Amino acid sequence: MISLLCITMISLALADSAYGQTATPAPLISVTTDLGGNVTLPCKLQAEESLFFGSLKVTWIKVGEDQSQNEDVLVYMGLLHKRTYGNFENRAFLSDIENGDASLMLIDVSMDDMGRYRCEVMDGMEDIIQDVILEVKNGLTEGVVFPYSPHHGRYNLNFDDAVQTCKSQDAVIASFDQLLAAWKGGLDWCNAGWLNDGTVQYPITKPRQPCGGVNSRPGLRNYGFRNKQMSRFDVFCFASKLQGRFYWLVQPERLSFDEAVQACRDDDAEIAKVGQMYAAWKLEGYDRCDAGWLADGSVRYPISRPRKNCSPTEAAVRFVGFPDKKVKSYGVYCFKAEK
Template identity: 50%
Template sequence: MFSKQHRLQISGEMFFAVFILTSALSVSSLPEDLIESRRRVVHVLEDETGAVIVQTAPGKVVTHRGGSITLPCRFHHEPENTDPARIRIKWTKVTDALQFEDVFVALGKQQRVFGSYRGRVFLERAGPGDASVIIQNVTLEDYGRYECEVTNDMEDDTGFVNLDLEGVVFPYYPREGRYKLNYHQAEDACKHQDAILASHSQLHKAWLEGLDWCNAGWLEDGSVQYPISHPRDQCGRKDTPAGVRNYGYRHKEDERYDAFCFTSKLNGKVYFLKRFKKVNYAEAVKACIRDGSAVAKVGQLYAAWKFQLLDRCEAV
């Protein structure tokens, strides 16, 4: 029904009772040589109009939860002796087609970081014309598209950078059964399982890697989709092609589906706590607490399977 690598599908909290997440480890940044290898070379074009010209990295930059990443952006302007204090650098995150979330702004030596980015975002300052920013301790919510805007008096230009995360997509539905979640409940369900709603590109990548799931689920943009690698009559007819099938954008309050969640690398470790007898969920919770840990969530188990290569055949 679905590929070997996705047989960890979990339908509720009871399934993973004795997997445990240890206390969070200290967050460590990526090694400098690894950061360097992930920076994109940016070539700045000059023109004779005096306008500010901004160029960012093509494609995307990639990191994982808890890592550090540089969002590259360089600019050129004429005349070159323009007062640096009059150049404004602004970074925003594109949250929707016409919606933006402020991330960082700098005007000369004055700087401001907004919201959840406070204490984590800094100018790289790699030389003249460098408007790149470094994001430290990257979170799942940092995933997405960013705009770099450079303004010099009346001239301005923008460029875009896509931040991607190494991670894993998993289908999820609550213990009450399938097709019980509206969009907002699906958001909360993923967060409760240490994840976020997956994007279309993340689900498409998971499908390319073999994910095959017959039940439709919410994605972060409000659409409802599901990936089919092996077409069959039980999943919308056998003669339809394989692919990510799309129900389009649905009513976020009234309609109910499952969820496709996305998670990334852990800051702790999931391990199997061996008991001499089978335990129910409440007993598993107590056993985890006595061991100085907590019962793992679905997203944490998937992350351990993906990144720790956790492999246990006992049903829990």
């Protein structure tokens, strides 16, 4: 009985040696790229001979917090079977598989691409597991989240409208992580808004009856995924560091909206956008207690140092409203881009 058991164990060991060893994870690699650029996530075969073994399979996945959240990126099983998945379709390619390089090339990188990726190579000889952390950087690593609703009132934007609205204010639609960070920084807003993943949420730091109830906990209130065409909400935008100068244009008189636009042009600038005011306020500490026109027809002013008659209780961008554009009651904020 013992000799039979020994023979069986030896046979299994020989089989394992013949058909491949258990994959051993390689050291973790970190790669950083710029938003909108291209990047290569490294994963190389141990030996070029494995290409000719006849059973090569390369799988790339994006690793989630748990296995159920993993995303398929790319599968390769020979020249006749190559496939990419979901958002990675037409953006993910193997670098140079014919020369033993299973690295993943990603083009047009977005903030959503950030995370942990796993390369699994099975070739019947020497299996490989390589994890790569992808970081995406640009001005978006430093910025400010702000809620936005258009001049015709709250809850009037479908998802596509929301994306374009943020863009028109020199911003992008915010991500969940950006809204979460803003909430941790004290953002409290009771109107629900779109995020870039198609969910609708809002941040509450001070629970109250109209915003989930007085007995609810602080946090992000989540309406979940909504119909991107039919559903209507506000939006949370994200403005990054300014590439230029935001300023109050000193004028002898108050201006109508059209006069405000022209005054900025006469100063070799443009009337400022909402995202530019938020970026100047949050990232540069801009403070002025004068209500001024902005490009969307709204009137606002940024307060970094709360004081009597100027946002006495908190630092904030104060919203006056969308007044009649013919009214000559306000000044103007301008923006001069870097040249």
